[in-house]
Amino acid sequence: MSVFSHEVEVLDPIGLHARPASQITKLVKESELNVEIGRPGEEFVKAKSALMLMSLKIKTGEKLTLTVETDDEAKAADIAAQIQEFLKG
Amino acid sequence: MSLAAGAVLSGLGVGLNSAVGEVFFVKPQAPLPEWTKSSKSAADETAALKTAIANVAASLAALGERAGGTSAEIFEALTFLLEDDELFELAESHIEDGWAAAAAYGKAVDTFAELLGGDADFDERVKDLQDLSKRVQADLAGIEMALTLPEVGRIVLVGEDFSPADTAQFTKAVVGVITLKGGPTSHTAIICRSRSIPAVVSCGAAASLNNGDTVLVDPVGDRVLFGGDESLATKAITYIAINDEPIIPVRANIGTLADAENATAKTQAVGVGLFRTELLYLNSKVVPTVEEQAAEYATILAAAPKGPIVVRTIDAGSDKPVPFLHMPHEENPALGVRGFRLIQDHRDFIEDQLKSLEIARVKTGREVWVMAPMIATVQEAKQFSDLARSLGGYKVGIMVETPSIAALIDQLAGIVDFVSVGTNDLSQYLFAADRMNANLGSLANHWQPGLIRTLARIADGANKGGFSVGVCGESASDPAFAVVLAGLGINSVSVSVSQVGAVRASLSALDIAKAKEVANKVLVATSPEDAKAAALDALAQL
Numbered sequence: 001m002s003v004f005s006h007e008v009e010v011l012d013p014i015g016l017h018a019r020p021a022s023q024i025t026k027l028v029k030e031s032e033l034n035v036e037i038g039r040p041g042e043e044f045v046k047a048k049s050a051l052m053l054m055s056l057k058i059k060t061g062e063k064l065t066l067t068v069e070t071d072d073e074a075k076a077a078d079i080a081a082q083i084q085e086f087l088k089g
Numbered sequence: 090m091s092l093a094a095g096a097v098l099s100g101l102g103v104g105l106n107s108a109v110g111e112v113f114f115v116k117p118q119a120p121l122p123e124w125t126k127s128s129k130s131a132a133d134e135t136a137a138l139k140t141a142i143a144n145v146a147a148s149l150a151a152l153g154e155r156a157g158g159t160s161a162e163i164f165e166a167l168t169f170l171l172e173d174d175e176l177f178e179l180a181e182s183h184i185e186d187g188w189a190a191a192a193a194y195g196k197a198v199d200t201f202a203e204l205l206g207g208d209a210d211f212d213e214r215v216k217d218l219q220d221l222s223k224r225v226q227a228d229l230a231g232i233e234m235a236l237t238l239p240e241v242g243r244i245v246l247v248g249e250d251f252s253p254a255d256t257a258q259f260t261k262a263v264v265g266v267i268t269l270k271g272g273p274t275s276h277t278a279i280i281c282r283s284r285s286i287p288a289v290v291s292c293g294a295a296a297s298l299n300n301g302d303t304v305l306v307d308p309v310g311d312r313v314l315f316g317g318d319e320s321l322a323t324k325a326i327t328y329i330a331i332n333d334e335p336i337i338p339v340r341a342n343i344g345t346l347a348d349a350e351n352a353t354a355k356t357q358a359v360g361v362g363l364f365r366t367e368l369l370y371l372n373s374k375v376v377p378t379v380e381e382q383a384a385e386y387a388t389i390l391a392a393a394p395k396g397p398i399v400v401r402t403i404d405a406g407s408d409k410p411v412p413f414l415h416m417p418h419e420e421n422p423a424l425g426v427r428g429f430r431l432i433q434d435h436r437d438f439i440e441d442q443l444k445s446l447e448i449a450r451v452k453t454g455r456e457v458w459v460m461a462p463m464i465a466t467v468q469e470a471k472q473f474s475d476l477a478r479s480l481g482g483y484k485v486g487i488m489v490e491t492p493s494i495a496a497l498i499d500q501l502a503g504i505v506d507f508v509s510v511g512t513n514d515l516s517q518y519l520f521a522a523d524r525m526n527a528n529l530g531s532l533a534n535h536w537q538p539g540l541i542r543t544l545a546r547i548a549d550g551a552n553k554g555g556f557s558v559g560v561c562g563e564s565a566s567d568p569a570f571a572v573v574l575a576g577l578g579i580n581s582v583s584v585s586v587s588q589v590g591a592v593r594a595s596l597s598a599l600d601i602a603k604a605k606e607v608a609n610k611v612l613v614a615t616s617p618e619d620a621k622a623a624a625l626d627a628l629a630q631l
Contacts, residue, residue, distance in 0.1 A: 013375045014412070018214050022169045029174075049175035051218075054211060055204035 360396025362583020428463025
């Protein structure tokens with residue numbers, strides 16, 4: 001299994017709050033893949049938990065790295081694109 | 090203890106109609122058990138936790154279905170938090186350490202609450218999480234959390250006091266409400282008044298009622314009659330109009346466009362005496378632009394009843410937070426940075442609000458008065474007055490809620506064009522009694538002599554200073570008290586939309602000299618009961 005990294009930016013004016021967090025969690029659970037998110041260089045959290053995502057207290061304008069564990073590169077890109085959509089607010 | 094038919098239980102009445110119904114006692118929430126270690130296997134505890142989470146999820150789904158629309162989405166989001174994977178895994182690890190399911194879930198939630206704490210954006214989520222934690226723990230302990238009320242029949246709800254969550258679940262079957270604690274400004278009283286549900290609050294003796302007892306809720310008589318029927322209800326004083334117009338103008342309190350439209354369509358209110366602006370901001374996550382605010386204000390000003398419109402600038406605090414102002418948690422929000430004090434950190438926002446109001450004023454051609462809440466000193470009044478006058482052509486005033494400014498009213502001459510007394514907060518600060526504390530409800534009674542004397546001094550100060558003084562608190566919605574206010578020298582009252590008719594009626598039934606006589610009798614009373622009785626006796630003789 002490979003790990004694909006993508007960068008996303010939080011554009012939602014109130015940051016990564018409950019709604020985008022639960023949208024991301026729902027997507028990740030449905031994909032059944034191991035997806036992690038975090039600030040570059042810091043500890044990452046599992047994206048299947050909205051509470052863990054919220055606990056990062058990410059504010060608008062922050063850039064995040066997300067990693068997707070899969071052999072399907074296109075799928076990883078698709079998930080990253082959808083997560084970026086959720087972060088637009 | 091059983092009561093004899095006709096037994097009288099005294100309290101404070103809310104509303105003018107009476108109701109007969111069967112007592113439906115809402116037991117105070119049993120305390121949740123202490124967290125303990127388990128004697129059962131980890132597998133058993135994990136299974137019990139899963140079941141409890143599923144039960145709470147099912148009850149949230151049922152609540153969501155009943156609420157419908159956007160509220161349903163809120164319940165869906167709560168379910169998402171409830172069933173969070175990492176939260177469950179953390180709880181499981183506490184179970185592995187020997188904790189019982191309730192303790193394990195409670196501890197796991199506490200950990201996340203701490204992770205999310207200290208950030209205004211997540212304060213509400215932390216409250217939601219703790220509420221979910223309580224529901225799960227209650228389910229595990231077999232304690233009933235939800236208020237399940239009959240949909241049919243005629244019930245009189247009896248309880249310590251009711252929270253906003255409780256009152257939201259009142260069904261059509263609820264014809265009357267009795268609370269053992271809580272005063273006339275409690276959440277329960279305000280909701281019952283706006284929905285015209287007869288209520289008696291601060292009625293401690295109601296603790297001796299039992300489920301199924303027939304009672305008469307008699308708010309006009311400030312009492313509940315055990316086994317009574319409608320024929321025993323105290324008649325509200327019938328006021329016979331001697332004038333077409335009340336002796337002082339009766340304005341309406343509004344907070345939304347719908348309130349403004351109702352006030353115009355359904356009442357004879359002369360203008361608006363209190364436009365609470367914070368309701369427009371409580372749900373916005375980002376600061377609205379001046380253009381957006383001006384457009385919203387213009388729509389509401391245009392819809393408001395004819396006459397002046399008194400607009401209160403934002404009255405928010407850490408207990409009533411506006412999301413985009415990021416208000417830090419405070420130990421005592423009622424005594425903290427609220428109302429005009431927000432100017433310390435949010436001058437831009439207050440200036441934008443005043444600019445928006447000026448645009449809306451010019452656009453609609455309405456007579457707008459602006460006032461700031463939570464003013465404690467003459468300097469603050471001057472600061473607001475200078476700011477407002479530099480930004481618009483409205484009349485400028487302040488709210489009188491703090492005892493300190495109540496003592497200095499005459500010194501506001503030349504600074505303000507008017508003052509408006511918020512009796513709910515003035516009572517809270519005058520009596521050092523938290524409005525939200527159900528045990529102190531009787532101190533919030535507007536017939537308290539300490540409040541009435543203070544109102545008399547405020548009216549004298551304003552008359553001496555040569556500017557007008559209005560009252561916009563809940564007290565003005567009591568028709569008999571409105572007469573006392575007029576007699577004390579108050580120049581206008583502003584009341585909830587549902588009370589405009591009743592207050593106009595009492596104020597049209599006498600002349601100002603007679604109102605002064607009533608007020609003078611009330612001023613010598615030494616207890617709230619005597620004060621009210623003196624007013625009602627005098628009014629009954631009209």
